Amino acid sequence: MAKGNTPQAIRGTQDIFGPEAEAFAFVVETFERVRKLYRFRRVEMPVFEKTEVFSRAIGETTDVVSKEMYSFEDRGGDSLTLRPEFTAGIARAYLSNGWQQHAPLKVATHGPLFRYERPQKGRYRQFHQIDAEIIGAGEPQADVELLAMADQLLKELGIEGVTLHLNTLGDGDSREAWRAALVEYFSAVKDELSEDSQERLEKNPLRILDSKDRRDQKFVADAPKIDAFLSDEAKAFFEAVTSGLDAAGVKWKRAESLVRGLDYYRHTAFEFIPDEGSAAADALGSQSTILGGGRYDGLMESLGGAPTPAVGWAAGIERLAMLVSVRPEVAEVAIAAESDERVGEAYELAQHLRKEGLSVEVFASGGKRKRYxxxxxxxxxxxISMDFRDGEASTNIASDDTDDVRASRLERLVEEFRRARK
RNA sequence: GCGAUCGUAGCUCAGUUGGUUAGAGCGCCGGUUUGUGGUACCGGAGGUCGGGGGUUCAAGACCCCUCGAUCGCCCCA
Structure with missing residues (x-):
């Protein structure tokens, strides 16, 4: 409980400790390992950018840009923004550093992101994502490789009951034609839609499709389908992605009404979502998407670059961390210095063992009887208990170690240490 | 931005229709069982009951405001 004059943490930020911190680290470590298997190269990005990087890339009318950005003026009067996502910044870096020379470029990163939103379960103002992008690759195989990595990552995290929901938004023309048809269709029944969806009709008609409101849902089933508007190329592209996934052994499910909020998405759009009624769904509350992304062939142009096909995804580390279980880290060796005469020696032994690669914790403070x-x-x-009684030092090892090699090596090391001290 | 629930020791919570010096468990500190021992027992520290105002002879309990948290809507990872 915060005392009167102790500053409080900023709303929506977290101080992560204990099992949650272990789970967080496990997610990041697993991501780093898997990303290397797929040969994604690590990039480090600035946490803030010029505001226009995001407003131009993500779209002025999106919620992210219009009301969720942490923006501020620096001393030179430039408008800067704490990154609300990775993709725009990576695209900017790609263009400003001439990374075209490395295309097709596979990169991965992770770190904090910032969005001014009301915090709730699995959703924070400072949150963390892992992120993977393939830039300069227009082939459906890139989508497949990216998704295969996501799928393997989730499996290696031990997350179950999560399914890949897959859709295509077609190319730019398909998407626009579909959007127009949806506006026309929903406009005809505008008065019967929810208030939110009446607004979406203006701002983001695609989103009406995954409205949670019953009033909207009854119209969704008969709404125009993207498939009717796909060009032959767009259709072939999607088929190549799905057959590639099948060949790679990645299970997926077509989700015709899955759209993604940001303007730059084209073709493939996907989200990994917990199955209804699964333990994962319970753990996540209403924040159901744990990993999402898609193809963003139009993004580079919005930042003044040449047309560059790209595809990527991001996943919330906090959300993933809620779904993994990690055993608490225990020390390989604990040393209880049960009398003050042995404290110095206990720390020396600890150092000796640590240099041999064992994790060691020393217990040498507080009541002597309680150290053990x-x-x-x-x-x-x-x-290891170290005591000094009746003028005599004793050193004993009690082992619950199931690894006999380590246990016997420890005995040898302790014996060496004692002989060396004499 | 909107809605609901909640705020008592470091942590998890009790606290009866408002009624004396606000309690427990765990944790922490100290001590006892002169001991190969995750035990048990004893003692101790630690609370402006989120904050402010009001009602009342009397408020941790009731009312208002405020701050914060949690969950949901919008949106999203």
Whole structure:
């Protein structure tokens, strides 16, 4: 509980500790490992950019830009913004650094993002994502490889009950024609739509399709389908993606009403969503998407670059962390210095063992009788007690170590250490 | 931006229709069982009951405001 004059953390930020922090680290470590398997190269990006990087790339009318950005003026009067996503900044870096020379470029990164929103379960003002992008690759195989990586990542995290929902938005022309048809269709029944969807009709008609409001849902089933507006090329592209996924053993499900909020998406759009009634769905509350992305062939042009096909995804680390289970890290060795005469020696032994690659914790403070108990409670694999009684030093090892090699190596190291000290 | 629920020790929570010095468990600190021991027992520290105002002889409990948290809507990872 915060005391009167102790500053509070900013709303929507988190101080992550304990099992949550372990889960967070596990997600990041697993991502780093899997990304190397697919040969994605690591990039580090600035946390803030000129505001126009996001407003031009993401779209002025999107919620992200119009009301969720952390923007401020720097001392030179430029408008800067804390990044609300990775893709726009990566696209900017691609153009400003001439990374075209590396195309097709596969990059991965992770870190904090910022969005001024009302915090709730699985949703924060400072949140964290892992992110993967393939830039300068227009072939459907790029989509497949990217999705295969996502699928493998989730499996290696041990996350179950999550399904890839897949859709195509077609190329620019298909998408526009579909959008126009949707506006026409929903305009005819405008008065019967929810208030939110009446507004969406102006701003983002595609979003009406995944409205949660019953009043909207009864019209959704008969709404125009994207498939009717796809050009032959767009259709062939989507088929190549789906057959590639099948060949790669990635399970997917067609989601005709899946659209993505940001302006730059074309062709493939996808989200990994927990199955209804699954443990994952329960854990996430109403924030159902754990990983989402798609193809954004139009983005580079909006930043003044040459047309450049690209596809990418991002996943919320906090959301993934809610779905993984990690065992608490226990020490390989705990040393209880049960009398003050042995404290110095206990720390020396700890250093010796740490240099040999063992994780060691020393218990040498507080009541002497309680040091052993504390060491015990930390549930180490091996427990060394060091005491000094009746003028005699004793050193004992109690081992619950299931790894016999490590346990016997420890005994040897401790024995060496004692001989060397004499 | 809107709505609902909630705010009592470091943590999890009790606190009866408003009624004396606000409690428990865990954790923390100290001590006892002169001991191969994750035990048990004893003691201690720690609370402006989120904050402010009001009603009342009396408020942790009731009313108003405010701050914060949680969950949901919008949107999104």
């Amino acid at each position: 108990d504390k060491a015990r409670k930390s549930e180490p694999l091996n427990l």
